[in-house]
Amino acid sequence: MWDLLSAILIKNGFVAGLVFVGFLMWFSYWLSARFTHGHIHGSAIAIGLGLLSAYVGGAVTGGTSGIADIAIFSGVALLGGTMFRDFAIIATAYGADLKAIKHAGLAGVVSIFAGVLISFSVGALVAVAFGYRDPVDISTIGAGAATYIVGPVTGTALGASSDIIALSVAAGLVKSVLVMIGTPLVASFIGLDNPRSAMVYGGLMGTTSGVAGGLAATDPALLPYGAMTATFYTGVGCLLAPSVLYITVRALML
């Protein structure tokens, strides 16, 4: 019985993924209405439960793809993969306000550069505080605090060891998970309620998955603005971290 069912779920993985996520959404919106009277948004609960299920998947299988490492849930990886994520994010731009984007253009551009610089500096300072003295190690960990793509790209370019690169990926993962969970909690304190601040927020945070999850849980109408700037961040980070930022670190550590 179970063998037959699990074989069907694995064979039709993508469809099984739709059922899994659909159930998770329904359950989350029910929890939101029943126990919080809608104060905690259903999508915020759904993302929280998604992260929780990812933790369980990782703990049970020891894999790196969360719940998708359990064979019957493998379709979740396709549904939540980069291809569909980017496709859906771009779709939200349909009907976005072009005037608002132009109006916040300068602040958006500044936020991307400021975001890379700040996250790198914070990560580098933490590395120094933990006793790292090699400029390559410091820069790789700093780059990881930008995003979990900038970290390994920088580490590879500078010839960092694989354990330092793993550390930089971990720092980026912590950042992306915390942005998803933290954004709805801090939104009202940082004025995240209009297209302008959403663009600045996207540029400062830079992690596309963090920003996509954070804005989904806060106000989905703000997503196109945040995603627009966030997608430039990783490119700018890969440009600055192994070059000017590394040279600066090396000069400071001598």
Place this chain on the structure above:
Amino acid sequence: MAIYGAALLAFCMLTGVYVGDVLGDLIGVSANVGGVGIAMMLLIMLSNIKSPYFQLKPASAAGIAFWSSMYIPIVVAMAAKQNVFSAVSSSAVAMVAGVLAVLVSFALVPTISRIGDKSSPASRSEPRQ
């Protein structure tokens, strides 16, 4: 037909990702530079064309609206496939670096939002509930 909207959306994505890759190549980084952002700008521009020959009918726009409405479930699926176990059980240096980077970045959102803002800053800084 819904496929017209979906195909337009797909065309924008592929074009944007291609331009983003070319940009990355030009500045010499092995990463996509703003591919999704470029695709979004392209979609906004194409959907704003006011030409009788190029007008997205409501039935065609439904092909875009569907994917837009799937964004939250897709993000939930994305959350469910993250390597949360490794993030939670990572070493102290990765944890502290990640957490501090987020906190400092959050704190700077209001400051940078004021750059180039022509509307009165006093009324903007009031919390709007």
